[in-house]
Amino acid sequence: MTNEASKQSRVPLIVAAVLTCVGLGAWIMQVTQGMQITALTDTYIWGFSVAIFYAMMACAAGLMALCGFAEFKGSVMDRGERKLAMMFAAPAMAAAGFLIIMDLGNPCAFFSLITSLNLTSFTVLDFWAVLFCVIVAVVYLVMLAKGSSNKVIGTIAMITALAVIVIEGIMMANNTSHALWASGMSVASFLVAAFTGGTALLAAIAPRHKNLFIAGLLAVSAIVLAEVVTGLISGTDLSRGMMMAIVTGPFAPYFWIQVVVGIVVPLFLIVKTNHVIPAAICTFMGLACHKLWFVLAGEAETGLAYHHIGSVAESFDTMLYVPSLIEVCITVGALALAVLAFIVIRDFIFKGDLR
Helix, strand or coil: CCHHHHHHHHHHHHHHHHHHHHHHHHHHHHHHHCHHHCCCCCCCCCCHHHHHHHHHHHHHHHHHHHHHHHCCCCCCCCHHHHHHHHHHHHHHHHHHHHHHHHHHCCHHHHHHHHHCCCCCCHHHHHHHHHHHHHHHHHHHHHHHHHCCCCHHHHHHHHHHHHHHHHHHHHHHHCCCCCCCCCCHHHHHHHHHHHHHHHHHHHHHHCHHHHHHHHHHHHHHHHHHHHHHHHHHCCCCHHHHHHHHHHHCCCCHHHHHHHHHHHHHHHHHHHHHHCCHHHHHHHHHHHHHHHHHHHHHHHHHHHHHHHHCCCCHHHHHHCCCCCCCHHHHHHHHHHHHHHHHHHHHHHHHHCCCCCC
């Protein structure tokens, strides 16, 4: 790595390190003071951090699956591009796993959960799937560095990446008390998110694939449209009220950020300006907002099914969720940790060698 490249990476390295420390400090506060300093409640047990977890896993797993596919079709990514992709995917998945620990409240609850080895629990299964995915990603990266990657590791990477996304989709769909989640649409939505996030990062690495990125954006647009239309024509007042709350009510900011920032802006940037990296960042924000309104509306729906007073629409209007500063700091810290690890791997371990 040249001195000039080293200087260019120094600023993002320092910023990522500082934000990681801020996130660690916020997490320590959350562990010592309890979940009451977050915006999570008995109704909203999942929030901002879980939405970012899903978006990070979608992008990283989608990218790893595309890397595996490239072992069979080299025109998708050459070896240097696959190395760069896996340098990002491996730490992104590992950092996302940290958000699972945060969501459980404290490390003791986390260790109790995973050591139970209750594989009938999709939460436990998801953790082990994420861990296995990280291990495969690291092995794949080492093999790429040694020039020994092959179709076998490519196949394993594809299967592992797709498996973790499917497990997460089933984990949502298995919550039968949440009508919004409990359908095959959840699994389809997670797979499309992985395709969209993966192609966004692929295009950022190899801009010649921007048409695949556009296809991903159109696919996620179709999923969102299907979710909204299905909810609006549903036969229950609760489901229709829930969808109105998503489109025009307390969850509308997250919905419209996804539509505008996560779909319209990236399409404009790709088609009109060819600025692929800003488009990929906007897409990640859109995927996170999609999971946020999807998760929050499903939780609010269940709470109101048992506790609402008065009209459904009025009840949904009281269900506003805004993440606390602690939640934001922890989640941004996890994102910064992924960036920090990527920079360290790229510039200090591989020393910028992308051959």
